[in-house]
Every structure is written in structure tokens, then in C-alpha cells.
Amino acid sequence: MISYLKGKIIYKGNHFAILETGGIGYQIFLPESYLLKYRLGEIIEVFTHEYVREDGRELYGFGTVEELKFFWQLIDVSGVGPKMAHKIISAYQLDKLEKAVSEGDLVILGTIPGVGKKTAQKIILELKGRLVTGKPISGENEIVDALVRLGYSKNEAQEAVGKIGEDVEGAENKIKAALKNLGK
Secondary structure (H helix, E strand, O other): OOOEEEEEEEEEEOOEEEEEEOOEEEEEEOOHHHHHHOOOOOEEEEEEEEEEEOOEEEEEEEOOHHHHHHHHHHHOOOOOOHHHHHHHHHHOOHHHHHHHHHOOOHHHHHOOOOOOHHHHHHHHHHHOOOOOOOOOOOOHHHHHHHHHHOOOOHHHHHHHHHOOOOOOOOHHHHHHHHHHHHHO
16 A cells, blocks of 8 residues: 655646656646645655555545545445546545534535535534544644534533633643543
8 A cells, every 4th residue: 555655746737746756647637725835856755545446556645644544435325436536535625524524514615516414414424523643633623623523512612611611731632631531
């Protein structure tokens, strides 16, 4: 499985680039926003998902591990394949997509070409409350957001975070303390 590549862009096409690394050219589908950042000849790093089919292999690339994790969660949704998942991630910033899913925003997801109302509903139903992209959590709002992603209501999460003692340090310990408060 090819999970990461670093190399020189030798060709840019519609939604893909050919990346030369170690004397081999890899065609990698990339979000348009990522493609626009770089010119031919530049060295880039991409985190990839290798999709193997009967008639070939496809590489889907992302600028961050968080985008790759979100991609993996999307392709676990029934009816969402790698091409559609890649289109979804290419359409908006990751934060906006996560917010749309966690808030059940069908409008945002429905504006993505190829994502109909039923698919948007499936994505929300299957991912709401369980999105985990591995972003560091530090502030109170981010801890509340993490608890909301775990399935708690925003009010419950805010109340639990408000009860955390000032002596508790570190995001992990604060989340544990908030979960204990929620368990009471």
C-alpha cells in the first residue's frame, strides 16, 4: 500500500498530477485547492490512499493526514466510493465539511456535484458524532466540539467542561474529566 509520496510535479491535469519520485511517475488525484498551490517542478509531499480495482490502481492524495482520515471515514459510508469522497474533500475546507456533517447541514453537502440529497443524508447519518481527524485539541471550545463529535449535545458538553477543575491540565485529561462529569 502506497501511503505517502514526496517528489517533483512533472505534469498537472484536471484534478490530478504526475509526481516523479525515485525515477517513477505516479498519477495522483489531488484536491484542486492543493494543486493550485504548486507549480511544475516543485517538490511536494502527499498522503495517499491506494485504491486497487480489477483494471488498475488509483492513488488519491491529500495535503494533510486529517484529510486522509476524513477520506477513510467517507469511503466507509455505504454508497460513497473513493471518487465521490475525493470530490467531497475537494469541494470545501475540512473544517467546513466536518461542521456540515456534525450539524446535519444537507445544503452544504448537497451543493457538491454528484452528491445528491440521499447520499448527503447517508453521510450525515453514518458520520455524525463520530468524526475523528486527529487534530490537536487545546481550548475549551475544541474540547466541547470533541465531546459533540462523540455524540453528546452541545449543552451537555459545555456543562461538563464547565465543571472541570482548574487543576486539570492537558486536553486528554480535560476530556477524561468531562466524560466523568457526563457519566454522573
